[in-house]
Amino acid sequence: MTADSEQIFNRAYGPVPRKEDARFVRGKGTFVDDVALPGMLYGAILRSPLAHARIRSVDTAAAEAHPSVEAVITGKTLAGRNLAWMPTLSADVQAVLATDKVRFQGQEVAFVVARDRYAARDALELINVEYEPLPAVIDARTALNPGAEVIRDDLAGRADNRIFDWSAGDKAATDAAFAAADVVVAQDMLYPRVHPAPLETCGAVADLDQVSGRLTIWCTTQAPHAHRTLYALVTGLPEHKIRIISPDIGGGFGNKVPIYPGYVCAVVAAMITGRPVKWVEDRSENLMSTTFARDYHMRGEIAATRDGKILGIRATVLADHGAFNGAAQPTGFPAGFFHIFTGSYDLRAAHCVVTGVYTNKAPGGVAYSCSFRITEAVYLVERMVDMVARELGMDPADLRMKNLLRPDQFPYTCPTGWQYDSGDYPRALRAALDLAGYEELRREQADKRRRGEFMGIGISFFTEGVGAGPRKHMDILGLGMADGADLRIYPTGKAVLGVSCQTQGQGHETTFAQLVAGELGLSPDDVEVVHGDTDRTPFGLGTYGSRSTAVSGAAAVMAARKARERARIVAAAMMEVAPDDLEWSDGAWRVRGDPDQAAPISAIAMAAHSGLELPDGVEAHLDAGTVYDPPNLTFPFGAYICVTDVDPGTGEVVVRRFIAVDDCGVRINPMIVEGQIHGGLADGVGMALMQAVAFDPEGNCLGGSFMDYLLPTAVECPSWELGATVTPSPHHPVGAKGIGESATVGSPAAVVNSVLDALAPFGVRHADMPLTPAAVWSAIQGRPLRSDLAISD
């Protein structure tokens, strides 16, 4: 373990208030829609009303004649520039503006550029598109039927809607484990399609300098540097002439990782008109066309002995990717990190098979704080563990405690190949049970059941793997997942850190300043963090998959340590001692045995910029740059307990309590960490009880506004009860692990397990999310609802 006590109790760490808040509480943030440039035009997108149709013609004459319209761009315009299609993050292509067919409701067909945003919308009404409707493939389970309409006839040789078949684990060993089992439980379950729905929708302002050829794009992006490379590849513009500015971002959650057609259209419009062009989508466009998450039809099987020892797990998945495979995940992982579905348990064997299919629905799949599909995996395994507990008549807490990995098994290689870095799982589960007062809750539940009241207690235990790379195993479109950090230390000892990751509310400006301050004996106030501008920051892959602290944070620390080592040589020259005679303690280089002879960074920085003579080969100044290639993912984990009250008459579920014990290693700013957890827990309650994007048989999206796609408010959320254990990561330089997604990953299963625990007296084994009153009531009646389609079957 490299995270020694100096790091864990680092004086710069702690719940310091956020630097970002000064501007936000004054309304002085700068979001993309706040950007206004002289002469700026506004773009709007005409979208397909149909889920599947051939385009016969697009008539833009009337729109072009509108007095406020400057340009109308169609697929044909883009095809002339070889821009009608663009690469997705999963080695597929996606139409920027449709040329041949529309493949989902809400797909981009034309782009109007006008002098104000209202006129741009008006002109959309003047475009006449003639469609020839085609049968729509909406239900993933019929996408591979013989005779199913082929959605992607644009791809050469494509005869069906299959995207990929992929498997992981050891089938023979798993079959053997199942053959040896006393009990096997199987369950079909759907993790419904949900949408991250950040409060700020996606948008861009593109500005092409006609003289220098410099293209500046203000954009809602979680990955500015990766976007810059992609724009260079897509447009043919040289990459050094492209600047991406990702200013303040109003929430991302994975929604702002991909490049969307609207961004490309804004860029093309800026090229065509010679003026800056702003495009900001409305809420319906955000919900209906940008990346969704999940839509996993799963079959889980679990094998155990009679006394509750889990032997093996199987998963068979039908993955609905929509009309284009736009899943944002490392190359070579078509199902993301789903094959971590062995969870937190010591079991012999596991095997999964995932089949990806196209449907006539919006593209996406990997988004919404899912840690590249670990969300789906955790849900599957935690449901299965609960079901086998019920089958065996065991308490689900006891069953988990019996099967959890033991601390002495770490580092632990799971049956599908992931190496978990560190963990003390029983300690976390015990902490959650204690915090909840588990025994007392079970007694209360028994009393209530006798009185005809239905309360549920649901547990989930999760292990995540976050902080991608290593770069040799993980890349996005060939870009290895390593992050740079660029640290400038000014003569007066103040520092500026440039990082490639991009905050969408995670508080990087504060946490990263704490990281650097902690290494250099500075106050976090002495460190300014620059991010979100590709001209001012080193290359890196961006913020998603909880990778900022795990990768960019580590890079910042390593850069600071590099600077500190140079400072040692400078300090030795200042004090006329040998560098080996110095030790770093209490925020300064001190002479061993004479700690009062000391030089803090502020004094060393001035000397490093002075004429002080330095040993041969030692450069002046203290600036340092680094690129951090993580040796492994970090594996945060946690134990969650949800207490619900269910009204069997109405099906209403009230989340009364939610207890969350998270272990994300060393917490640099515990206040920010807890805030991340709070938000994820609300997501979990939302997904378990309210959120789902459903479709009717024609492919009409039924979740296209906040009136139809329900998000939790303050009254659906309880006051969260948090606990923490700290098991440092052995390979992260300060022992930290990612935390941004843990609660979203871990909490839905706890809520669902709780509701199904409440419904146990009715004999309900399983019901799919979202557990709306209608879904709960129907489950009690023995007629479970399908949550992905408007029709039940």
Next chain:
Amino acid sequence: MQITVNVNGTEYSRVVEPRLLLIHFIRDELRLTGSHWGCDTSNCGACVLWLDDTPVKSCTVLAAMADGRRVRTVEGLERDGELDPVQQGFARCHGLQCGFCTPGMMLTARWLLDHNPDPSEEEIRAAISGQICRCTGYENIVRAVRWAAKHDAGAERSAPGDRGDPGPTGEVA
């Protein structure tokens, strides 16, 4: 059409389209970009500001409806260089993450405290239940409002009229 709106104590006269939404008037015409637009359907509350003395969702109010009236936005919370206790509470209690819902949340919170200086947790949750935050899980927003309640000098002091900014007609709420 011409409208005159008093925004944070300053009168603005503009010629606008009758269909112009108040949120776009505030953001695009007056360049007060602290108020945000989030959903179009009055569900998210990112656009909440005060029309006269009442929080409204300005994505579903026409600018024309604000003619001759007072608007208070997040830019009007700070007084004489001092943050409103609500603003201080949000920063101190980590009541915000991305900051997008924050202005609307704070304006509702200010209104709540003006009418109920010592709200319970349930009352705070009910007051902000028409607004969505995607980041905080609401926990620290509730704490922030409780903090502000404790540090408010009192609802009287924070009423708009008592802060030296009587509306166009000189009326005090």
